[in-house]
Amino acid sequence: MSRQGASGGVTVEAWAELAGDSPTSRTEWAAVLGAWREPHRRYHDLAHLAAVLGFIDQLAGHATDPAAVRLAAWYHDVAYDPRRSDNEQVSAARAGIGLLGLVDDATLAEVQRLVLLTAGHDPAPGDANGAVLCDADLAVLAGPPAAYAAYASAVREEYGHLSDDVFTAGRTAVLEQLLALPALYRLPETAARWTGPARANLTSELSLLRARAARPGPAAS
Numbered sequence: 001m002s003r004q005g006a007s008g009g010v011t012v013e014a015w016a017e018l019a020g021d022s023p024t025s026r027t028e029w030a031a032v033l034g035a036w037r038e039p040h041r042r043y044h045d046l047a048h049l050a051a052v053l054g055f056i057d058q059l060a061g062h063a064t065d066p067a068a069v070r071l072a073a074w075y076h077d078v079a080y081d082p083r084r085s086d087n088e089q090v091s092a093a094r095a096g097i098g099l100l101g102l103v104d105d106a107t108l109a110e111v112q113r114l115v116l117l118t119a120g121h122d123p124a125p126g127d128a129n130g131a132v133l134c135d136a137d138l139a140v141l142a143g144p145p146a147a148y149a150a151y152a153s154a155v156r157e158e159y160g161h162l163s164d165d166v167f168t169a170g171r172t173a174v175l176e177q178l179l180a181l182p183a184l185y186r187l188p189e190t191a192a193r194w195t196g197p198a199r200a201n202l203t204s205e206l207s208l209l210r211a212r213a214a215r216p217g218p219a220a221s
Helices: 012-019 023-036 046-062 066-075 087-098 105-117 128-137 145-158 164-180 188-214
Strands: none
Touching: 012 023, 012 066, 023 046, 023 087, 046 066, 046 128, 066 087, 066 105, 066 128, 087 105, 105 128, 145 164, 145 188, 164 188
16 A cells, blocks of 8 residues: 555646636645645655545545545645644635635535544544545555555654654554544445554554653663
8 A cells, every 4th residue: 555646636637627627726726736745744745645535536436425525635634734733723724715616615614524524533423425534544554564664754754843752752642542543444345454454553653652752761970
């Protein structure tokens, strides 16, 4: 399960199928792409967006509104600042501004709802659109161990402003939250295929982080 090329699925033609082909739409597409290309991104970048869109293509038959799910993917990390805790809220607000006049009100509301859902990846039972988006976003967790290690390393780079101790504590909390979810994946087909590898990867990383946190620091002189 590898990350797709940065250009896959993020073309203006793919965007136009969702938001129309007009000067306003093309301007918004370019602005959204520009956000995903910000230099501080190491994992939450265009390759991640393309990968999520690719997984949504595979799972779209389960969604009640595949177009809204795809648009939510475009915006789910459009605002990504590792120093902030409200990226999903900012991303949803950005979608509300950027898509105004390009899609109908119902689609816009659903896109914003879905973007906010990626904060906890815990869609309600029966939320087909939420299940597709969240499963696609968390697909990276079920990758081969080497690919998962590369993902975890890229996330650490994004949080380079944090000390090892602070990052370890925060990352440990994130992994514990994921492992405590009622289900990592909500669609039957993804749950069957991805739950085992994902839980193994998460548990392995968590064990490493806990071992690192337990190591004694340098003795005081």
